[in-house]
Amino acid sequence: MTLTLPSPAAPLNIGTRGSPLALAQAHETRARLMAAFDLPEAAFRIVVIKTTGDRVLDRPLKEIGGKGLFTKEIEEALLDGSIDIAVHSMKDMPVAQPDGLLLDTYLPREDVRDAFVSPHVARLTDLPQGAVVGSSSLRRRAQLAARRPDLQLVEFRGNVQTRMKKLEEGVAVATFLAMAGLNRLGMANVARSAIEPEEMLPAVAQGAIGIERRASDSRAATMLAAIHDSETGQRLAAERAYLAALDGSCETPIAGLATLIGRQITLRGEILRPDGSETITGSVSGPVADGAALGTELARQLLAQAPKGFFDWR
Secondary structure, three states, X not given: OOOOOOEOOEOEEEEEOOOHHXXXXXXXXXXXXXXXXXXXXXXXXXXXXXXXXXXXOOOOHHHHOOHHHHOHHHHHHHHOOOOOEEEEEHHHOOOOOOOOEEEEEEOOOOOOOEEEEOOOOOOHHHOOOOOEEEOOOHHHHHHHHHHOOOOEEEXXXXXXXXXXXXXXXXXXXXXXXXXXXXXXXXXXXXXXXXXXXXXXXXXXXXXXXXXXXXXXXXHHHHHHHOOOOHHHHHHHHHHHHHHHHOOOOOOOOEEEEEEEEOOEEEEEEEEEOOOOOOEEEEEEEEEHHHHHHHHHHHHHHXXXXXXXXXXXXX
């Protein structure tokens, strides 16, 4: 079967959220497809879709529906044919896709670390007693509460630019962003320091871009296969199986990171109470081909360690 490539007259429509970071990720996807198929920029059209998560910024995500708030409208556009592919930050993605959609393409993963961001303080360990720290991430808030129970943690939502403005206005002394996002925006200098995974394990799939398509779209499947990064796919297979087995959502503080050495994969995980009062950690290793099974096994081990009442807050 001959592949009919997109053209300026019939462009491939790429759906994305409208934040500067989301657009940077869509542009990276477009650039990789252009290079893979020797196509001009005009053969692609970036379609910005505003999601519920982008519109409602004055409440925590868990109060308005969780992770799907950043994907629902985009996936609806995929299903009705308004767009051909959708570009997502994988750490925002629910573990299950709607019927008829597939998420099986990942670009090479960026820096997985969290970035410590503050106008006046160099490192997390340098924060003064009782400092006000802003974060919208339940995972980061729980990890901070476990390490520094003296800190005052406040809700801090919005894109990178919005959060930087809040710091300038003195709403908080510091916040945390993903190094991956700052790198993609050319803003790595914003980070005062990067926090190693040994100090704060990142969110599942942090730093990874995923591209979603209709299961029935063979052209999109063929084109996306040309830009898929298999190592990122292997790591995310383990991480997302682990997340799925934990019933992960925005209401659950979960961290996880898979690393590859040769044909072996190691997955580390952490689950916490939201107030940081209890933390459960573990790790598993095995052949790369067993990544998804290892993710499920690590979740089982962590759940088995959880004391009675650990999840009463859910």
